[in-house]
Amino acid sequence: MTREEQVKFCMLCKNRKMDFQQGLLCRLTDKQADFEESCASFIPDETHNIVKPSYVPVENEESFNWKTALSVILIIFAVIRLIYRLSK
Numbered sequence: 001m002t003r004e005e006q007v008k009f010c011m012l013c014k015n016r017k018m019d020f021q022q023g024l025l026c027r028l029t030d031k032q033a034d035f036e037e038s039c040a041s042f043i044p045d046e047t048h049n050i051v052k053p054s055y056v057p058v059e060n061e062e063s064f065n066w067k068t069a070l071s072v073i074l075i076i077f078a079v080i081r082l083i084y085r086l087s088k
Contacts, residue, residue: 006033014043 001009010016010024010033017027025032028041 001036003032006035009033009035009039009042012045013039013041014045015041016045 007024010026015027017025019025022032026039026041033039
């Protein structure tokens with residue numbers, strides 16, 4: 001298992017701690033992870049889950065973005081105005 005894969009695993013564990021020189025460490029051993037498939041000391045951290053779920057937008061009326069729609073309309077008017085001025 002690569003270090004990156006171990007860190008992803010450790011980020012979900014209550015026994016993690018951050019060291020600004022060494023990175024993510026095990027609170028029990030004060031060392032970086034050395035497991036290959038799974039950690040015997042793993043305890044899921046349900047209270048402070050720092051891994052955020054993927055955002056999947058829901059298509060409904062509430063997800064309509066007025067700022068984006070207004071921006072598109074303004075760009076269309078600007079292009080029409082530019083074409084009108086160039087055609088004179």
